[in-house]
Every structure is written in C-alpha cells, then in structure tokens.
Amino acid sequence: MQLLRFxxxxxxxxxxxxxxxxxxxxxxxxxxxxLRFYQLDLLSMSVDEGFTWAAAAQSVKRLLxxxxxxxxxxxxxxxxxxxxxxxxxxxxxxxMRAFSAAxxxxxxLLIFALVRELYLADAEGALKTGELAGGFAALLxxxxxxxxxxxxxxxxxxxxxxxxxxxxxxxxxxxxxxxxSDNILTAVFLALAxxxxxxxxxxxxxxxxxxxxxxxxxxxxxxxxxxxxTGPALSLIGGLALLLPWRRAARSLLQEGIRxxxxxxxxxxxxxxxxxxxxxxxxxxxxLFRLLIVLTxxxxxxxxxxxxxxxxxxxxxxxxxFAAVTVAGLMNVPMMAERYVLIAVIAFLGLAAIGAASFxxxxxxxxxxxxxxxxAQAVKPWADxxxxxxxxxxxxxxxxxxxxxxxxxxxxAVRYHLPPERRSRTVGLNSQCGDxxxxxxxxxxxxxxxxxxxxxxxxxxxxxxxxxxxxxxx
Numbered sequence: 001m002q003l004l005r006f007x008x009x010x011x012x013x014x015x016x017x018x019x020x021x022x023x024x025x026x027x028x029x030x031x032x033x034x035l036r037f038y039q040l041d042l043l044s045m046s047v048d049e050g051f052t053w054a055a056a057a058q059s060v061k062r063l064l065x066x067x068x069x070x071x072x073x074x075x076x077x078x079x080x081x082x083x084x085x086x087x088x089x090x091x092x093x094x095x096m097r098a099f100s101a102a103x104x105x106x107x108x109l110l111i112f113a114l115v116r117e118l119y120l121a122d123a124e125g126a127l128k129t130g131e132l133a134g135g136f137a138a139l140l141x142x143x144x145x146x147x148x149x150x151x152x153x154x155x156x157x158x159x160x161x162x163x164x165x166x167x168x169x170x171x172x173x174x175x176x177x178x179x180x181s182d183n184i185l186t187a188v189f190l191a192l193a194x195x196x197x198x199x200x201x202x203x204x205x206x207x208x209x210x211x212x213x214x215x216x217x218x219x220x221x222x223x224x225x226x227x228x229x230t231g232p233a234l235s236l237i238g239g240l241a242l243l244l245p246w247r248r249a250a251r252s253l254l255q256e257g258i259r260x261x262x263x264x265x266x267x268x269x270x271x272x273x274x275x276x277x278x279x280x281x282x283x284x285x286x287x288l289f290r291l292l293i294v295l296t297x298x299x300x301x302x303x304x305x306x307x308x309x310x311x312x313x314x315x316x317x318x319x320x321x322f323a324a325v326t327v328a329g330l331m332n333v334p335m336m337a338e339r340y341v342l343i344a345v346i347a348f349l350g351l352a353a354i355g356a357a358s359f360x361x362x363x364x365x366x367x368x369x370x371x372x373x374x375x376a377q378a379v380k381p382w383a384d385x386x387x388x389x390x391x392x393x394x395x396x397x398x399x400x401x402x403x404x405x406x407x408x409x410x411x412x413a414v415r416y417h418l419p420p421e422r423r424s425r426t427v428g429l430n431s432q433c434g435d436x437x438x439x440x441x442x443x444x445x446x447x448x449x450x451x452x453x454x455x456x457x458x459x460x461x462x463x464x465x466x467x468x469x470x471x472x473x474x
Contacts, residue, residue, distance in 0.1 A: 024135025206320025
C-alpha cells in the first residue's frame with residue numbers, strides 16, 4: 001500500500017477510481033453525442049448561422065471576400081472548413097450543424113484529458129481523483145445547456161472551444177514535462193483558437209495570471225514552484241507571432257464603424273453582476289447552478305492544502321476572460337456576450353467537477369452523478385422561426401413577389417429557406433419600408449417603435465404569425 005496525502009489506497013482501490021472516471025467519460029460521450037445530433041434540423045436557421053452559410057456556400061475566392069464583411073472578428077478558418085464540408089455533405093441544416101456537433105463531441109474528450117492533466121502536476125492528487133474529476137468534467141460539459149446549444153449551431157464557437165481546450169491541455173503539459181513538442185502545439189492551437197474567434201485571446205489573460213503565480217511560488221515555496229515557465233511563456237508569444245500575417249484583420253476591429261456594427265448591440269452591464277449571471281444562465285436552471293456552486297466551494301475547501309493546483313488553475317481560467325471583458329468595457333468596447341466567455345463557463349464546470357470528485361465515498365459520488373443527470377436542462381429554441389414565416393409568405397404571394405426582411409441583417413437566414421429562384425428577390429430593410437410586396441418582420445428584435453409603426457402602415461395586412469415573426473403585406 002502507498003501512503004498518499006489524501007489517505008491510504010490499495011492498487012485495487014486506485015484502479016476503481018480510474019475505472020469510475022472512464023465510465024463517466026463513456027456516459028458523457030454517449031449522452032453528449034445524442035444531445036448534439038438529435039433532430040439537428042428541427043429549428044430554422046438562426047440569423048448568425050445565416051452569416052456563416054452566406055460565406056461558406058460561396059467559392060473560396062468569394063468566401064474570403066465576403067467573410068470579413070458578413071462576420072468580422074475572426075479569420076475565415078471555420079468558414080473554409082465548412083465550405084469543404086458542404087462540398088462533401090451538402091448545405092442542409094442537418095449537415096452544417098453536424099459539423100459543429102462533431103467538433104464539440106471531440107471536446108468532451110478534451111475536457112477529460114485537460115482535467116486529468118491538471119492533476120498530474122501534483123502526482124499524489126492525480127492518483128486519487130484525476131480521472132474521476134475528468135469524468136465528471138466531461139459529463140458536465142456534455143450536458144451543459146449553453147454548450148449544447150452552441151454545439152447544435154453552424155457557427156465557429158465549437159471549433160474555438162476545441163482549440164482552446166487543446167491549447168490549455170498542451171500548455172499545462174508543457175509546464176509539467178517541458179517537451180518542445182508540447183510548447184509547439186500550445187502555440188499552434190493558440191493561433192487556431194484566436195483565428196477562429198478573436199475573443200479566444202481572453203485565455204491569454206488567465207495564463208499570464210497563472211505564470212505570474214508560478215514565478216511567485218518559486219520565491220515563496222508555494223505549490224507549483226516546480227512547474228516550468230520559460231517554455232510555456234515563449235509558446236504563448238509564438239502563438240501570437242503565427243497570427244502576425246493577419247494583423248490587419250485584428251486592427252480593423254478598432255475602427256469605429258466596424259466596432260459599432262459588431263459590438264454596438266451589446267448593452268454594458270456591471271461586470272461582477274454580469275459575470276455571475278453568465279455562470280447562472282449557463283446551468284439552465286437554478287437548482288443545477290446551486291449544485292455547481294456547492295460542488296465548487298467543496299472542491300476548493302477539500303483541496304485547500306492538498307493538491308491545490310487544479311482548483312487554482314481553474315479559478316484563474318474563470319477570472320481571466322471576465323477580467324478581459326471588463327477591461328474592454330472600460331475602453332468603450334462592450335463585449336458582454338455570453339458566447340465570448342464560454343471558456344470561463346467551461347472552467348467553472350471543471351471546478352465543480354473537481355468538487356464532485358472530492359467525495360471519498362462511492363455513495364457520495366453516485367449521489368452527485370444522479371443529481372447532475374437529474375438536473376440537466378433541455379435546450380430551448382431561439383425566438384424566430386424563419387422557416388414557418390417563409391412558408392406563410394410563399395403561400396400568400398406569387399413566385400416573383402419581392403420579400404422584405406426586418407431587421408435587415410436577418411436576410412441571409414431568410415434566403416436560406418427560400419427556393420433558390422426567389423433568393424435574389426429578397427432584401428433587408430433597415431430604416432424604411434421600401435418596395436417589397438411582402439414583409440417578414442421579427443417581433444422579438446429590438447426594432448425602434450417609430451420604424452415598427454411605419455412598417456405597419458406600409459404593410460397593414462397581417463398574413464400570419466410564426467414564433468417570434470410576423471408576415472405582412474401591402
């Protein structure tokens with residue numbers, strides 16, 4: 001028997017922890033796959049998906065021209081990958097969303113590997129709870145309502161999350177092992193994550209915090225003093241260096257016009273209050289959020305003096321993105337959108353998973369597992385059903401009738417559901433009625449009341465309603 005900080009464990013009991021963690025991982029993969037792929041075409045295309053489709057469905061040359069105009073704040077990495085996916089599997093909603101779902105299913109394995117790797121920084125802690133904590137993290141990730149919603153959407157966020165998790169995994173691994181390959185892969189995945197979405201740069205804040213702690217730990221004799229700093233720090237610099245050829249795209253976000261278009265819709269809110277609301281909303285329901293808070297507190301308390309590095313690292317991973325968003329707000333660039341800080345939500349789930357794995361009794365672990373599964377929340381559909389609205393519009397108009405869309409930026413989502421021959425006769429309306437005979441208007445959007453009143457005067461006849469949408473005519 002081997003004496004560990006958490007107590008004495010025989011090889012048999014050690015193997016039972018590893019087996020339990022991998023059983024949880026298997027359950028997470030099965031459940032996560034089902035949640036991500038079930039009825040992917042049930043909902044109509046969202047407005048944001050419309051931007052992605054409008055670029056990815058073009059030729060590569062046209063895609064590279066359109067993408068910065070349709071969807072700036074990122075390079076065309078995801079759009080290019082989706083373009084080639086469409087060439088093979090088609091551009092049906094099921095096909096395009098399956099691409100995101102497949103990437104996010106891979107992330108279930110990545111979060112397991114990441115949490116397990118964190119425990120390897122403290123070998124004694126790893127022997128007891130590393131794989132079990134990884135299994136709980138995989139389960140929470142696989143069933144989290146915010147992450148599942150993102151995974152079922154044809155957008156770049158699943159790719160960003162996967163690249164971020166891979167970058168963090170190799171960053172932690174590089175600190176522990178010091179291998180050149182780990183440092184190189186850290187740089188590569190950092191560049192990929194930021195290229196997929198510039199907000200992935202928020203993880204740099206967390207990792208700078210962490211490296212500063214490790215440097216301090218060396219002089220104070222704190223836990224983690226043996227972790228490497230130079231190689232991982234250089235890998236972060238190297239990841240940014242890989243993006244230098246595309247620095248113009250990043251600089252363009254500082255231009256006032258583009259900044260207002262991309263972030264002008266975001267309402268500034270008190271940072272601390274907003275951060276709390278993001279974590280609470282990500283759980284899907286109040287009961288599960290309270291459970292996660294309790295598990296987080298228990299994990300921090302349980303590890304306060306024994307194997308504290310995993311909880312400390314996860315705490316830094318939560319604080320970093322929220323701190324970055326706060327600084328951006330102070331610089332008059334509000335970025336308080338939940339999808340921009342999903343990596344902080346994932347770190348919160350990882351911290352709760354550490355707490356779940358901290359129960360020494362099998363009964364406690366089983367109870368936590370049951371509570372997590374019981375508290376899982378179904379994904380809620382978004383407000384606007386463009387597909388049903390188009391069915392109403394097409395049934396009530398001739399094939400050559402022009403269709404107007406309000407708000408104007410939703411026009412690509414509407415065009416997707418229209419027959420190809422009618423797409424060119426669909427226009428977005430932003431400030432005036434225009435000439436179209438038919439109007440499809442989102443009642444869930446923040447349309448200025450004077451503009452809405454003018455639309456009702458121009459289009460007095462109500463042809464029908466769909467969830468979040470009205471169809472009107474002259």
